[in-house]
Amino acid sequence: xxxxxxSLLKQSDGHSITFDAMASxxxxxxxxxxxxxxxxxxxxxxxxxxxxEDKFSRYDPNSLCSQINHGDGxxxxxxxxxxxxxxxAQQCYELSDGLFDISSGVLGRVWQFDGxxxxxxxxxxxxxxxxxxxxxxxxxxxxxxxPKAMEIDFGGIGKEYAVDRAxxxxxxxxxxxxxxxxxxxxCASAPRHNGQPWQVxxxxxxxxxxxxxxxxxxxxALATSGDAKRFLLSQGKRYSHILNAKTGWPIEQAPASITxxxxxxxxxxxxxTLAMLQGENAEDFLQAQQIKHWVIRxxxx
Amino acid sequence: xxxxHRSKPKVLNVKAALSLATCALLGVNPVAAQGEGQSTEPWxxxxxxxxxxxxxxVSALEAxxxxxxxxDDQHFLNLKLTLDTLTGASANGAVAQPHAxxxxxxxxxxxxxxxxxxxxxxxxxxxxxxxxxxxxxQPLGQHLTGSVGGHLSKEFDYLSLGFNANVGYDFNQKNxxxxxxxxxxxxxxxxxxxxxxxxxxxxxxxxxxPNWDGDFAATRLTDQDDKNTTDILVGLTQVINxxxxxxxxxxxxxxxxxxxxxxKILSVVDGQGISQDLVYESRPDKRTKHSVFAQTKYxxxxxxxxxxxxxxxxxxQIKSHTLDSRLRIKLDGGYTIEPHVRLYSQTxxxxxxxxxxxxxxxxxxASADYRIGAMDTYTLGLKMGMRLKDGNKLAVRLEYYSxxxxxxxxxxxxxxxxxxxxxxxDAVILxxxxxx
Numbered sequence: 192x193x194x195x196x197x198s199l200l201k202q203s204d205g206h207s208i209t210f211d212a213m214a215s216x217x218x219x220x221x222x223x224x225x226x227x228x229x230x231x232x233x234x235x236x237x238x239x240x241x242x243x244e245d246k247f248s249r250y251d252p253n254s255l256c257s258q259i260n261h262g263d264g265x266x267x268x269x270x271x272x273x274x275x276x277x278x279x280a281q282q283c284y285e286l287s288d289g290l291f292d293i294s295s296g297v298l299g300r301v302w303q304f305d306g307x308x309x310x311x312x313x314x315x316x317x318x319x320x321x322x323x324x325x326x327x328x329x330x331x332x333x334x335x336x337x338p339k340a341m342e343i344d345f346g347g348i349g350k351e352y353a354v355d356r357a358x359x360x361x362x363x364x365x366x367x368x369x370x371x372x373x374x375x376x377x378c379a380s381a382p383r384h385n386g387q388p389w390q391v392x393x394x395x396x397x398x399x400x401x402x403x404x405x406x407x408x409x410x411x412a413l414a415t416s417g418d419a420k421r422f423l424l425s426q427g428k429r430y431s432h433i434l435n436a437k438t439g440w441p442i443e444q445a446p447a448s449i450t451x452x453x454x455x456x457x458x459x460x461x462x463x464t465l466a467m468l469q470g471e472n473a474e475d476f477l478q479a480q481q482i483k484h485w486v487i488r489x490x491x492x
Numbered sequence: 493x494x495x496x497h498r499s500k501p502k503v504l505n506v507k508a509a510l511s512l513a514t515c516a517l518l519g520v521n522p523v524a525a526q527g528e529g530q531s532t533e534p535w536x537x538x539x540x541x542x543x544x545x546x547x548x549x550v551s552a553l554e555a556x557x558x559x560x561x562x563x564d565d566q567h568f569l570n571l572k573l574t575l576d577t578l579t580g581a582s583a584n585g586a587v588a589q590p591h592a593x594x595x596x597x598x599x600x601x602x603x604x605x606x607x608x609x610x611x612x613x614x615x616x617x618x619x620x621x622x623x624x625x626x627x628x629x630q631p632l633g634q635h636l637t638g639s640v641g642g643h644l645s646k647e648f649d650y651l652s653l654g655f656n657a658n659v660g661y662d663f664n665q666k667n668x669x670x671x672x673x674x675x676x677x678x679x680x681x682x683x684x685x686x687x688x689x690x691x692x693x694x695x696x697x698x699x700x701x702p703n704w705d706g707d708f709a710a711t712r713l714t715d716q717d718d719k720n721t722t723d724i725l726v727g728l729t730q731v732i733n734x735x736x737x738x739x740x741x742x743x744x745x746x747x748x749x750x751x752x753x754x755x756k757i758l759s760v761v762d763g764q765g766i767s768q769d770l771v772y773e774s775r776p777d778k779r780t781k782h783s784v785f786a787q788t789k790y791x792x793x794x795x796x797x798x799x800x801x802x803x804x805x806x807x808x809q810i811k812s813h814t815l816d817s818r819l820r821i822k823l824d825g826g827y828t829i830e831p832h833v834r835l836y837s838q839t840x841x842x843x844x845x846x847x848x849x850x851x852x853x854x855x856x857x858a859s860a861d862y863r864i865g866a867m868d869t870y871t872l873g874l875k876m877g878m879r880l881k882d883g884n885k886l887a888v889r890l891e892y893y894s895x896x897x898x899x900x901x902x903x904x905x906x907x908x909x910x911x912x913x914x915x916x917x918d919a920v921i922l923x924x925x926x927x928x
Contacts, residue, residue, distance in 0.1 A: 201665065226731055227791040234794075275517050279513055286510060359518065363826045385566065454511070457514050458511060482507065
């Protein structure tokens with residue numbers, strides 16, 4: 192585990208906090224010159240983000256997520272927060288017609304998007320696809336029962352959820368404008384004191400010809416889906432890392448990157464992923480939603 | 493394996509459904525999304541109701557509404573309205589006696605009796621005050637902030653008008669702020685019954701008698717009088733480190749004009765300590781006050797310690813020390829708890845005396861008002877605050893206040909030796925506040 196520390200810096204227009212969480216560089220900007228408040232905010236945000244990471248990371252063998260995944264058909268007791276997250280995953284599953292499935296992480300055992308041409312065989316895909324299927328997971332307010340060999344992964348919503356929770360924990364402390372940015376998924380609690388929007392750089396990993404894009408944001412959230420470094424290339428065909436949980440195969444003609452603005456970060460994040468899952472219709476989908484978005488496609492497409 | 497394009501009605505449901513699912517997940521209320529580019533903040537309100545009650549004496553009820561709006565670029569407007577009502581009894585300055593005493597009401601209409609051994613209290617106190625304050629604050633440059641404000645306070649017999657202006661200058665990378673403030677108030681006092689002549693004897697008699705009005709008027713100087721107060725403050729706020737902030741202030745205040753309390757009297761006693769006369773008090777019409785103030789806020793863990801000390805001295809020879817400490821402890825679930833201890837001690841004004849001796853060479857000034865006598869007071873309080881789900885704040889403060897006047901060392905002749913000339917006052921304060 193990385194060392195748990197944050198650094199607090201005084202800026203010309205407030206304070207900034209940087210720390211690492213969820214395998215991402217994280218930053219909090221506070222539009223206040225009060226160093227005591229900045230340190231309070233730093234404590235509250237890091238505490239909350241690290242708490243969520245410890246609880247829901249599937250890589251941490253001590254996490255609740257790991258316990259659930261090693262349940263082996265036995266009931267594992269859960270708390271209200273986990274229940275609410277499972278309910279949210281259920282909604283995502285329903286809204287996406289089964290394409291967004293938090294039990295689809297096991298597909299990663301045959302799909303390694305390392306830029307190579309190692310496309311798995313249809314038989315290999317089917318072998319893991321039988322271990323995917325959200326409706327087979329039984330849960331209620333007290334417990335969850337995972338069928339053997341199945342796993343869940345909160346990776347698709349965890350970081351965005353942590354952003355929203357961090358903003359809520361800041362709201363319990365202060366009304367000063369604060370921006371929480373966890374590796375590009377971010378939310379601003381209020382417009383800056385000077386009336387100007389927050390200026391946010393959106394990175395596009397792997398797109399060398401696309402430098403980071405500056406977005407102005409008064410308040411609300413931005414989330415980005417897509418990582419152009421993660422793909423496979425075989426016989427001239429590009430396979431994006433966005434997998435269709437129903438077929439076990441990558442979504443075709445998915446954009447390289449989709450950034451969505453919404454009131455809350457989980458909302459923006461799920462929207463970006465849902466749009467990705469629409470493949471070539473991603474832009475149409477977002478336009479029909481009347482949602483502010485930025486879509487970047489590979490130049491060849 | 494390509495997803496077919498969905499029909500629009502179904503697609504539109506996604507947005508609403510996802511928004512609801514998000515609110516359920518985060519436990520927040522769905523609210524209409526803010527339009528892009530909208531940067532104006534709504535008004536925010538602080539409201540409070542305060543109840544103050546002294547045992548057997550004055551009780552007060554105060555209601556306050558304060559509204560603040562931020563306009564673009566750190567321009568703030570604050571408007572505050574305060575209403576108070578005061579009722580009850582207050583010490584009139586006369587000493588307790590072994591016999592019953594009769595006093596004339598300040599209006600000259602009617603009298604009240606005090607039983608033997610009791611501290612004379614005037615029970616005619618009843619006042620309602622309306623106070624309005626407005627303050628505008630804005631940046632004047634990159635490191636300079638300016639603020640101007642106005643004040644109006646009106647009671648039945650009192651009008652106060654005020655004006656203030658302040659500038660703050662940030663330097664040393666905003667770790668230091670220097671403040672300069674100025675304020676001026678003009679108060680007009682038109683007490684019921686008029687302004688009594690200094691040391692005139694309080695007439696005691698039948699207010700229905702034909703010569704009463706003339707006799708009473710002879711003890712009066714005028715209908716109203718006024719005073720001007722000018723304050724100058726210089727301050728320095730210094731961030732020591734990210735856990736500690738300190739502040740130092742010096743203030744200088746000149747009060748010029750009528751500062752006597754027209755409702756306060758002194759007993760004139762003979763060698764046996766028996767009251768022979770009651771005379772109206774008299775205070776100087778000029779008072780110059782200085783005060784130094786130091787405050788430190790220290791943040792540790794989830795708590796903030798707020799310690800402050802003030803030393804005040806004036807040319808009436810009153811010197812006072814105030815030590816105030818609060819510890820704000822943050823608890824889980826948005827709750828805070830804040831114990832409060834305040835200690836105060838003052839020396840008496842040069843012209844303070846609990847009574848006058850018959851035949852004593854009359855000084856220019858004398859007052860038996862316990863509020864300018866030597867005393868110690870202490871306050872013990874507890875405040876509980878909570879942040880509600882919608883971000884609004886609710887707080888309840890309960891305090892106990894005890895005022896212990898000190899024996900100023902005046903020899904109490906004869907019957908006065910038996911009397912308590914320095915009775916204490918105990919009070920409770922209950923305040924509820926709500927911010928939204």
